[in-house]
Amino acid sequence: xxxxxxxxxxxxxxxxxxxxxxxxxxxxxxxxxxxxxxxxxxxxxxxxxxxxxxxxxxxxxxxxxxxxxxxxxxxxxxxxxxxxxxxxxxxxxxxxxxxxxxxxxxxxxxxxxxxxxxxxxxxxxxxxxxxxxxxxxxxxxxxxxxxxxxxxxxxxxxxxxxxxxxxxxxxxxxxxxxxxxxxxxxxxxxxxxxxxxxxxxxxxxxxxxxxxxxxxxxxxxxxxxxxxxxxxxxxxxxxxxxxxxxxxxxxxxxxxxxxxxxxxxxxxxxxxxxxxxxxxxxxxxxxxxxxxxxxxxxxxxxxxxxxxxxxxxxxxxxxxxxxxxxxxxxxxxxxxxxxxxxxxxxxxxxxxxxxxxxxxxxxxxxxxxxxxxxxxxxxxxxxxxxxxxxxxxxxxxxxxxxxxxxxxxxxxxxxxxxxxxxxxxxxxxxxxxxxxxxxxxxxxxxxxxxxxxxxxxxxxxxxxxxxxxxxxxxxxxxxxxxxxxxxxxxxxxxxxxxxxxxxxxxxxxxxxxxx
Amino acid sequence: xxxxxxxxxxxxxxxxxxxxxxxxxxxxxxxxxxxxxxxxxxxxxxxxxxxxxxxxxxxxxxxxxxxxxxxxxxxxxxxxxxxxxxxxxxxxxxxxxxxxxxxxxxxxxxxxxxxxxxxxxxxxxxxxxxxxxxxxxxxxxxxxxxxxxxxxxxxxxxxxxxxxxxxxxxxxxxxxxxxxxxxxxxxxxxxxxxxxxxxxxxxxxxxxxxxxxxxxxxxxxxxxxxxxxxxxxxxxxxxxxxxxxxxxxxxxxxxxxxxxxxxxxxxxxxxxxxxxxxxxxxxxxxxxxxxxxxxxxxxxxxxxxxxxxxxxxxxxxxxxxxxxxxxx
Ligand SMILES: Nc1ncnc2c1ncn2[C@@H]1O[C@H](COP(=O)(O)OP(=O)(O)OP(=O)(O)O)[C@@H](O)[C@H]1O
Ligand SMILES: [Mg+2]
Numbered sequence: 064x065x066x067x068x069x070x071x072x073x074x075x076x077x078x079x080x081x082x083x084x085x086x087x088x089x090x091x092x093x094x095x096x097x098x099x100x101x102x103x104x105x106x107x108x109x110x111x112x113x114x115x116x117x118x119x120x121x122x123x124x125x126x127x128x129x130x131x132x133x134x135x136x137x138x139x140x141x142x143x144x145x146x147x148x149x150x151x152x153x154x155x156x157x158x159x160x161x162x163x164x165x166x167x168x169x170x171x172x173x174x175x176x177x178x179x180x181x182x183x184x185x186x187x188x189x190x191x192x193x194x195x196x197x198x199x200x201x202x203x204x205x206x207x208x209x210x211x212x213x214x215x216x217x218x219x220x221x222x223x224x225x226x227x228x229x230x231x232x233x234x235x236x237x238x239x240x241x242x243x244x245x246x247x248x249x250x251x252x253x254x255x256x257x258x259x260x261x262x263x264x265x266x267x268x269x270x271x272x273x274x275x276x277x278x279x280x281x282x283x284x285x286x287x288x289x290x291x292x293x294x295x296x297x298x299x300x301x302x303x304x305x306x307x308x309x310x311x312x313x314x315x316x317x318x319x320x321x322x323x324x325x326x327x328x329x330x331x332x333x334x335x336x337x338x339x340x341x342x343x344x345x346x347x348x349x350x351x352x353x354x355x356x357x358x359x360x361x362x363x364x365x366x367x368x369x370x371x372x373x374x375x376x377x378x379x380x381x382x383x384x385x386x387x388x389x390x391x392x393x394x395x396x397x398x399x400x401x402x403x404x405x406x407x408x409x410x411x412x413x414x415x416x417x418x419x420x421x422x423x424x425x426x427x428x429x430x431x432x433x434x435x436x437x438x439x440x441x442x443x444x445x446x447x448x449x450x451x452x453x454x455x456x457x458x459x460x461x462x463x464x465x466x467x468x469x470x471x472x473x474x475x476x477x478x479x480x481x482x483x484x485x486x487x488x489x490x491x492x493x494x495x496x497x498x499x500x501x502x503x504x505x506x507x508x509x510x511x512x513x514x515x516x517x518x519x520x521x522x523x524x525x526x527x528x529x530x531x532x533x534x535x536x537x538x539x540x541x542x543x544x545x546x547x548x549x550x551x552x553x554x555x556x557x558x559x560x561x562x563x564x565x566x567x568x569x570x571x572x573x574x575x576x577x578x
Numbered sequence: 579x580x581x582x583x584x585x586x587x588x589x590x591x592x593x594x595x596x597x598x599x600x601x602x603x604x605x606x607x608x609x610x611x612x613x614x615x616x617x618x619x620x621x622x623x624x625x626x627x628x629x630x631x632x633x634x635x636x637x638x639x640x641x642x643x644x645x646x647x648x649x650x651x652x653x654x655x656x657x658x659x660x661x662x663x664x665x666x667x668x669x670x671x672x673x674x675x676x677x678x679x680x681x682x683x684x685x686x687x688x689x690x691x692x693x694x695x696x697x698x699x700x701x702x703x704x705x706x707x708x709x710x711x712x713x714x715x716x717x718x719x720x721x722x723x724x725x726x727x728x729x730x731x732x733x734x735x736x737x738x739x740x741x742x743x744x745x746x747x748x749x750x751x752x753x754x755x756x757x758x759x760x761x762x763x764x765x766x767x768x769x770x771x772x773x774x775x776x777x778x779x780x781x782x783x784x785x786x787x788x789x790x791x792x793x794x795x796x797x798x799x800x801x802x803x804x805x806x807x808x809x810x811x812x813x814x815x816x817x818x819x820x821x822x823x824x825x826x827x828x829x830x831x832x833x834x835x836x837x838x839x840x841x842x843x844x845x846x847x848x849x850x851x852x853x854x855x856x857x858x859x860x861x862x863x864x865x866x867x868x869x870x871x872x873x874x875x876x877x878x879x880x881x882x883x884x885x886x887x888x889x890x891x892x893x894x895x896x897x898x899x900x901x902x903x904x905x906x
Contacts (some may be wrong), residue, residue: 093598336837354665376793397794397797407795409795415792415795418784418792421785425784429793433778435778440776442775481773
């Protein structure tokens, strides 16, 4: 593996590290996010930062990029101490980052975002032509086909993430940081990113890479540092780790992700969609029964999330029928869907899942509060108790349910949204990318919850771009492409190849039509 | 993002930890205490006299009731610029329908407020128009309505000649247990709003203002919550109009004008975010009292009336500054 990179490696290992973190600590009110953390990054090396949700990865990254100021400890860049808490300094010193939550300005164009803050100018005027050309060059290098003039808000999450990568490239950084860049990527986009990272490596750039996908780490990483509860746990070359030993280091116990599945129990039909049309959804028919998990697979843009949103009445429907427990219904709002026992966990938890400035417990109780119809004031005591109990079983950290949801790490936020529908005891749960950005331990817990719901006679419709997740958790798999259902596979028939074949069938059809 | 951490202190300092948890409540308390102390010191004892404090409550009650409504709307991330004209409208409807008797006149005035509120609410909630523009436009309509009813003049009796009964004006100036009767109306309104905040709809004000899209997907009936908020705001403003007529003894088509900006100022000084989703009712009450003490103070200390507004402006800027500092 290491033999591939030429010149950069030998010099890297002999010279001093590009970036060195020692004894860095950082606390937020009530939480010690990082304690005495150390990290060393070398030129031409992909350094993977691993740890559970809330381990402090993003916090460390924000210290490296100057967004946060550490309480104590030092960071040196090329042997010089970094100026703490000064993002501009960090940027100019050559630290580029792609954050976990995309930080582009939605109203601006792609080119404007790439050069935000430092556009090419002449006599104080922005050179628009030069800016577009330069932006195009960086976009080409990332391999993404969007025009520099497109507004960022018109791009999907994966495309935005790629634009963020191009933006970091434009800095000509010597340190590049990727905080869960692939969370919303499909396999092809991951491949593209990896070939870019390999070429950055050859250019002698030091790379910090965060992901909860262990396979990616073993594919692209050179070295792994594990954080646990904000403390340095272990650092070693990737070859010293196995899949299991890495999980052991992060979680402190063995986790088996794919043994959770239990056979489905035959149940009555919960949901039936016939010839649904809405937004990019052209023709979708499917059913979900009690006691089963239906996996909805497909490429990003296939219309899976739109199908889900239309079912719960979040988006208007153009045609088709929806029946719940055999009764046809026109569902015009998520509140109405909830009354029929349908709840959804959306893919974009910050934008659509949580009210970030409200507390964890309040956020987890909204659906139950709405459903707890009855005379007089809502029974807040009972609602709070139920939510608090569920939050405890979800092992959300930090465990104080009264802190604002925005202060939790990504994976823990996901668990809050899930808790909301567990509290409301929804019969049918629609989960849109339920484990995106969730650590292995929590992923196993979420899988466990899904399987338990199934055995309790509830139905689950799970949208996922993670093929392993689809294959390991579903009882039935429906594959969508270009707004249509392309096929349905039973658990036994389904293989990676067959799902992909169906998911890609639309592209070939489109090509046929074009020809 | 620069210096984003400036407001976050290390965990060791217990005061910092308490502050970070309760700053939303503590901030308006702090501002209020500072202003009261300033008033007590600067006025050489003229501030803390029963007569002066009573006077403060007379003025505070009207604003207090209206600011409660503004608070509700601000929590949803909206704003109601029609509060002032709704006060005026209610006041002229009340006096001009005195011929029907006091109780029907009160009912009509409140109904007038309700109509304004439902109009605001419907346009904002159903048509999803921006609250700033909607309430500004509805305010213009309500203004004309108030003008038409009285031909543009202040009135002290109905067109049929029925004057405002003495009972009403007594209500506006009487004391009960040493305090203005109108201030009990304020307390009653506070009680009602506190109750409202505990209902389902009231609890949903915060998520609707904090993140509307997330609120909707969480099964919250966003449209209904918004509609109710604007309706409640305007009805409270109408109550303010009634209190005004009772106190001044007239129906005035421009009576409400000063109350609009003061109601927003009170909510802001109370620590609520104009972006919605946060703010306490205690803060708004203290905001009203802070404004009252402030104008009282400028009177007592002998600052010229022309300067009063400037002092108020400075305090508002200070409060907004504290708000943003706190949220970093
Ligand atoms: N702005 C903040 N205010 C208060 N606490 C915070 C803030 N940001 C992070 N934290 C806390 O610091 C700890 C570390 O969070 P961080 O986001 O660094 O975790 P992470 O390792 O990136 O997790 P994930 O894998 O879920 O993204 C968590 O306990 C989190 O709740
Ligand atoms: Mg993170």
